[in-house]
Amino acid sequence: MSVVYVHIGLPKTGTTHLQDRLWRNRDLALQSSGLLYPGNVISDHFHAAVHLQPERYLDWVDPAFAGTWPKMLGQIRAWPQISLLSHELYSTATGEQIERLMADLSFADEVHVIATVRDLARQLPSVWQENVKNQRRASFDEFVDSVAYAAGGLAHGAPVGGEPIEEEPFWEFQDYIGILERWARCVGPERVHVVTVPGRGAPAGDTLWDRFLRVMEIDPTPLRIPVPSLNSSLSAAQAEFLRGLNRRLQPDVIEWRRYERIIKGQLIGEILFEAPSGPPQGLSAKHRQWAAGQSERMVDAVRAAGYDVVGDLTDLAVSPQHVASDVPAPTDTAVLDVALDTVAAMVLAAPLPKVGPRARTRAANVLRRVKRRMIAARRSR
Template sequence: MTRRVYMHVGSPKSGTTYLQRVLRHNRDGLAEQGVLVAGRTHVELVHAGFVVREDARLERLPERAHRAWDRVVEQVHDFPGDTAIISYELLAGARRRQARAALARFDGLETHVVVTTRDLGRAVSSAWQERLKFALDVPLGQWQPPGESLGPRAEWGWRTMDPASVADRWGADLPVEQVHVVTAPRGGPPRELWDRFAAACDLLDIDIDLAIPPANESLGAKAAEVLRKVNEQELGPIRGAREQSRWLRDTLAHGVLAGLDDEPMGITEAQLAEAEARARAAVARIREAGWQVHGDLDDVTATRRDGRLPEEVPAEELLDVAVRTIARLLLELREASLGAAPADDTSAAERLRGSVVVDVRGRRARAVLDDLTARLGAAEKELQDGRRLHERVAALTDLVNELLVPTAQQDGERLRQALRTYRSESL
């Protein structure tokens, strides 16, 4: 029976994607060693986060989504092993009341909160990128991360990026030894981040396979500016989070642009100054609170990369990325229309393999196939019904012909046989 639960509640853009991919990749092996990775799918965790944060978007989702948090809680309580881990970064935005209500579902268990964090200066451009993927068209140099006042919907702002703010809200009622702050190392191998996270979740003695393929979701300065200019266009039905996540984020940003450009981008002096002040305040609060730190708090100190702002990239450089984007999308469209990558186009398929675009196309293809299968079944039934109708009409025609033959010419036995045939075959 579960004794301990670790709530990894963020912050976003602090290595959470890597950590979650390691957890999912090792789900079965961890379960055999007494560790549950809760949430059967990423979508289930997204919906669970909506429930915890009382997100208004939940109203537009089916009833099953409203029970997502209940299902995650049930998985934890029903697990026969010792430990459960719930990892979803946008839980970071929850209000104190919402966090308290979520943790109350684990009364009787030893509950820990884990907050991952990183260089807050570099977090600024990362947060701006995430907003780009949901149709933001404000240039980076003119953008500021939203403050605390926007509440749980400020998913890419200081409310979620400031580790002290997150730990304050989620760890308010917990002993300090059960609140963990994990810092992402600035540079170095991903293994170091995993080791720090594993120490926080008491997983250091657990066998883990870290051989997972890299996931490239970051945009370079040129690619980011191309996406921003796309967002300035009239995109018709691509509105709302679901449409934007499917087409702008998964298809265009992750599926194409992330592989075309890796130029680092800078931030403005004003953005750096704000990030430095936030970092100093966060480090001071973490030390004052006495929460458990895994890593080095200097990793939170705000710095900025040497690089241009995306809006400073010349038009001719943007044109190059835009043309290559069109070429990639054209190849993807061709493959989708054929249903599979052709043998003579292996290189293009390899470049796109594993991207979310392929997954989206696969889901779309399966949906189309299911629809066509259902239509074919209905058409076959309709055809069979038509054949039976034609047979009945033919039989009725034969009967009418018999009845209309002059009485003198009728053969009584033949007439009776026609009636029997009609009744047995057509009625």
């Protein structure tokens, strides 16, 4: 029987780890479990997702990859067992786009949807950091204020001074109630699978990887090729340093290509991620209270919808009480230390500048003066 699973994210729920591990183990998965992870390169899944939504991802839709989805579709059509599509950008697909995808997959006997979901207490700092890594300037508290306001409620009323809040990107990718409803209308709620991201200290055999494969009844044992554990989180002080840098490096000052290569590639990827780090900034008391109530409403909606849950819905609950991970905003001294350490690391990594003509001329003049003094000294003896 031909069954297709579409993993729609959500972003910042371990999707990159899952996709990397699936890709590295795709041959083993095909041989041992009949699981096809299609594509010729791993980025094919990205191109398939953005070409489904050309209006939404106009900057990323490259005509050179227009044939990627038809090729992947041909691979899936030819495979009589389980196939898996995976990219977090499927989470933003509209109802019309989902219907178009279902029409493309109409040859399959069944189509299922998998959503990996994580609690707000972990998602909010993670998404905020991702925004900061992409030139956003809002502080963490401003970000959570915006998210709460967009959800229809703001902890402790309006923002200080009653000033309007600039909406920060969040719910379009993280409103798992609305996202799941759109997909359920096309595949049926019984074929929607919610995989909760386990908290720290989960027992062996109950990791996100194990839960994800359990949806498809895949034995993880033969899929033994590991993936490197990459640190993709910034400490509270590192994130605040980068946010301050963003205030000086907005699009009217720096082109995206330069920001992406120097800030994202070198400063973040090669220096901050490699430096000794600490925990990210956590929720304030008022924001934790809001997140606890919002999470309860969202979990109740998932439970009422009747989706298949792999894991436990309690993984999505947020305690209204202060917890140890609620790290306060960093001090100015801590941020300055990160800034100085980062500059020092960049100096050590920078190539030596070329000696220019003026420098060579100055050096030659100094040498001439030394020679003249040496000749004068010998004559005076």
